[in-house]
Amino acid sequence: MMQSIRRANLIVVWVDRLFDEAETRKMDVSEEKKEQRIVEAVLAEAKITWHSFNLDPVRKKADDSFEIGTKVKDSLHAKLYSQQK
Numbered sequence: 001m002m003q004s005i006r007r008a009n010l011i012v013v014w015v016d017r018l019f020d021e022a023e024t025r026k027m028d029v030s031e032e033k034k035e036q037r038i039v040e041a042v043l044a045e046a047k048i049t050w051h052s053f054n055l056d057p058v059r060k061k062a063d064d065s066f067e068i069g070t071k072v073k074d075s076l077h078a079k080l081y082s083q084q085k
Contacts, residue, residue: 004062008043011069015039018076027079032072039069 015036022029046061 004059005046008062008065008069011066011073012040012043015069015073015076018073018080021080022076029076029079032076035068035072039065039072
């Protein structure tokens with residue numbers, strides 16, 4: 001359970017760093033920012049649900065957050081680093 005939340009948190013931090021790089025390069029990443037808000041909301045729900053001790057939904061929400069966040073990370077990474085070639 002906690003591992004699911006930790007890895008979702010890691011993706012959020014990773015994506016935030018990619019956003020910083022995109023901002024430095026003045027790139028349009030508005031679509032990814034919308035998706036990131038979803039990631040953060042789902043992760044927040046997982047953390048809140050954790051306190052109710054209904055653990056099955058916690059893991060599902062954390063895993064969903066990780067999966068969506070990974071897609072955002074991959075999209076940002078492709079935008080940032082495919083243009084350097």
